[in-house]
Amino acid sequence: xxxxxxxxxxxxxxxxxxxxxxxxxxxxxxxxxxxxPNGSGKSTLSHVIAGxxxxxVTGGEILFEGEDLLEMAPDERxxxxxxxxxxxxxxxxxxxxxxxxxxxxxxxxxxxxxSEFSTPDFLKKxxxxxxxxxxxxxxxxxxxxxxxxxxxxxxxxxxxMALFEPSLCILDEMDxxxxxxxxxxxxxxxxxxxxxxxxxxxxxxxxxLLNYIVPDFVHVMxxxxxxxxxxxxxxxxxxxxxYTQFEDAA
Amino acid sequence: MNVVLAKTExxxxxxxxxxxxxxxxxxxGKVADIRRxxxxxYERVGxxxxxxxxxxxxxxxxxxxxxxxxxxxPDAAALARAGTALKPHTIKGVRRLVLVDGVFAAKLSETAxxxxxxxxxxxxxxxxxxxxxLHAQLFAPDNSDSMVALNSAMMTDGLVIEVxxxxxLTQPLHIVHIASGAAPSAMFTRSLLKLxxxxxxxxxxxxxxxxxxxxxxxxxxxxxxxxxxxxxxxxRLIEDSREAFNISxxxxxxxxxxxxxxxxxTSGSSASxxxxxxxxxxxxxxxxxxxxxxxxxxxxxxxxxFLDHAVPNCASREIFRAVxxxxxxxxxxGRIVVRPKAQKTDAKMMTRALLLSDEAEADNKPELEIFAxxxxxxxxxxxxxxxxxxxxxxxxxGLSEKAAQALLIQAFVGEAIESIASxxxxxxxxxxxxxxxxxxx
Numbered sequence: 001x002x003x004x005x006x007x008x009x010x011x012x013x014x015x016x017x018x019x020x021x022x023x024x025x026x027x028x029x030x031x032x033x034x035x036x037p038n039g040s041g042k043s044t045l046s047h048v049i050a051g052x053x054x055x056x057v058t059g060g061e062i063l064f065e066g067e068d069l070l071e072m073a074p075d076e077r078x079x080x081x082x083x084x085x086x087x088x089x090x091x092x093x094x095x096x097x098x099x100x101x102x103x104x105x106x107x108x109x110x111x112x113x114x115s116e117f118s119t120p121d122f123l124k125k126x127x128x129x130x131x132x133x134x135x136x137x138x139x140x141x142x143x144x145x146x147x148x149x150x151x152x153x154x155x156x157x158x159x160x161m162a163l164f165e166p167s168l169c170i171l172d173e174m175d176x177x178x179x180x181x182x183x184x185x186x187x188x189x190x191x192x193x194x195x196x197x198x199x200x201x202x203x204x205x206x207x208x209l210l211n212y213i214v215p216d217f218v219h220v221m222x223x224x225x226x227x228x229x230x231x232x233x234x235x236x237x238x239x240x241x242x243y244t245q246f247e248d249a250a
Numbered sequence: 251m252n253v254v255l256a257k258t259e260x261x262x263x264x265x266x267x268x269x270x271x272x273x274x275x276x277x278x279g280k281v282a283d284i285r286r287x288x289x290x291x292y293e294r295v296g297x298x299x300x301x302x303x304x305x306x307x308x309x310x311x312x313x314x315x316x317x318x319x320x321x322x323x324p325d326a327a328a329l330a331r332a333g334t335a336l337k338p339h340t341i342k343g344v345r346r347l348v349l350v351d352g353v354f355a356a357k358l359s360e361t362a363x364x365x366x367x368x369x370x371x372x373x374x375x376x377x378x379x380x381x382x383x384l385h386a387q388l389f390a391p392d393n394s395d396s397m398v399a400l401n402s403a404m405m406t407d408g409l410v411i412e413v414x415x416x417x418x419l420t421q422p423l424h425i426v427h428i429a430s431g432a433a434p435s436a437m438f439t440r441s442l443l444k445l446x447x448x449x450x451x452x453x454x455x456x457x458x459x460x461x462x463x464x465x466x467x468x469x470x471x472x473x474x475x476x477x478x479x480x481x482x483x484x485x486r487l488i489e490d491s492r493e494a495f496n497i498s499x500x501x502x503x504x505x506x507x508x509x510x511x512x513x514x515x516t517s518g519s520s521a522s523x524x525x526x527x528x529x530x531x532x533x534x535x536x537x538x539x540x541x542x543x544x545x546x547x548x549x550x551x552x553x554x555x556f557l558d559h560a561v562p563n564c565a566s567r568e569i570f571r572a573v574x575x576x577x578x579x580x581x582x583x584g585r586i587v588v589r590p591k592a593q594k595t596d597a598k599m600m601t602r603a604l605l606l607s608d609e610a611e612a613d614n615k616p617e618l619e620i621f622a623x624x625x626x627x628x629x630x631x632x633x634x635x636x637x638x639x640x641x642x643x644x645x646x647x648g649l650s651e652k653a654a655q656a657l658l659i660q661a662f663v664g665e666a667i668e669s670i671a672s673x674x675x676x677x678x679x680x681x682x683x684x685x686x687x688x689x690x691x
Contacts, residue, residue: 075646
């Protein structure tokens with residue numbers, strides 16, 4: 001059974017169809033890159049998989065480990081192992097990062113029928129992960145993402161990914177707003193989480209990110225569907241020729 | 251015809267109550283005269299209603315409809331129920347002073363081994379002893395507000411606390427008002443806190459009910475004077491039963507270079523009104539007055555503050571947060587008066603309301619009356635819903651809808667709670683907020 005199966009997905013936002021019959025299959029251990037021009041529906045796909053309100057699915061289905069993902073609330077999806085690293089992580093003033101991380105982790109564990117982490121065990125785990133991502137302790141005491149730089153926000157997303165240990169990670173435009181050094185740190189964090197038990201879907205506009213996170217498969221999206229799939233060399237091809245050819249093909 | 255008759259009945263019943271209660275109301279001679287005048291002042295107006303500007307949003311004729319008969323003094327069973335109700339509200343390291351059904355309960359209170367410079371008496375003792383030295387302060391609240399007048403007429407007991415010049419109390423004082431729930435009734439209390447020069451104290455007031463308490467009414471007032479260079483930290487938590495009414499008034503006067511840090515949170519009662527007059531009488535003083543309303547169901551809570559900048563060089567800060575769910579109704583009225591001589595006044599007021607349902611209501615009424623020309627004054631008010639993008643972020647991380655809301659609500663009220671200076675008191679307010687959130691499910 002595939003980890004994620006998106007079949008012929010039709011999605012509308014306020015009467016406008018954004019995804020017109022998109023299909024995608026992702027197996028454990030694989031890293032997929034989804035590339036495409038602005039407005040091709042890449043972020044819509046990530047939002048619909050995570051369960052963001054405001055999208056109307058008018059056709060097709062999404063199966064996660066064979067179960068109907070669209071029937072699940074966003075928090076159920078998270079507990080099942082779906083993780084979306086946001087393109088623009090929100091700032092939550094007044095909620096300390098540490099409190100947020102513990103509440104989220106324990107909510108997921110509880111939903112899965114696992115025991116909650118004790119405070120010392122939790123702190124130990126967070127500190128270890130934070131150290132590996134160069135996240136200072138001081139950041140964990142601040143409000144979630146409040147006053148964080150672009151790079152810090154992305155590292156905070158990866159910290160959560162490492163902590164929650166999801167089986168499906170969707171990285172939405174992880175490279176946006178990052179300089180080359182910040183990008184390398186973030187990519188190293190992601191690469192450390194590659195595993196035979198985990199799949200990743202890397203959504204990006206630019207090929208640059210894929211120099212650091214090398215995908216097994218590359219899909220090109222245009223106008224709401226996948227128009228071409230191939231190996232990692234497809235990304236290089238796109239870098240040379242651009243998206244224009246696919247806009248015509250779609 | 252029936253309606254008119256019913257009104258007459260209620261009016262007569264209350265007059266009878268005042269007459270009948272006569273021998274239960276401490277104080278003779280001048281005190282009895284003051285009570286009678288106060289009662290007459292109350293009778294002229296009756297329960298405040300929406301045509302009285304100050305009570306515009308809290309029409310007691312609609313919400314409360316009548317004043318219930320005076321509560322009977324608690325018997326052994328009532329005290330036992332009160333004792334049980336007290337347990338979850340016990341705070342370590344504080345001196346507890348308990349009023350049950352409007353009567354001081356010595357057995358539930360701690361009055362032995364007072365710190366040096368601390369004097370505690372009951373209102374009943376003070377009024378019965380004919381000690382007139384405190385009358386000016388005890389009767390400082392005038393009869394212009396009919397609910398204050400009613401309180402002056404009917405008050406049965408309370409605490410009279412005096413802190414000597416220079417005494418810095420290390421142990422907070424905790425006045426707990428408990429309704430034993432014996433029968434639908436009203437309790438009338440008044441307390442006085444007098445802080446001498448350079449004195450310092452912490453006062454917590456809690457309003458709670460025994461299990462199964464039905465409709466009851468709390469009519470309370472607090473008179474505070476803070477001497478020159480003195481400091482008071484004050485927290486009040488209204489966790490009355492959902493069928494109760496709580497009408498409380500405070501009159502606070504600050505001397506020079508004095509400091510008041512006060513926080514109030516209302517998460518209980520069916521309808522409540524907290525009205526405070528805080529007056530600067532000496533220069534160089536500072537007040538932080540912050541509050542939170544946490545309301546759901548059909549709860550109504552009104553906080554009405556009046557800051558009187560009568561002298562120069564004083565600062566005041568007001569932060570108020572309301573969280574309103576279902577058909578709850580939150581009211582915040584903040585009046586700041588800067589009198590002509592009060593130059594260099596620095597007064598700021600910020601109120602924010604969070605509406606969790608379409609039928610929730612929050613009324614904010616800021617009123618600034620500035621008669622001096624060299625001042626810094628400002629106010630702001632916002633009303634809104636929980637941010638959908640924040641809710642989705644939390645839910646995408648595994649929090650249920652209620653849990654995500656709870657975390658954001660705690661953050662929203664956090665700024666007001668953070669202003670509480672003492673760690674222990676802040677924890678107390680946080681746990682009261684958590685009880686409200688937990689009851690929400």
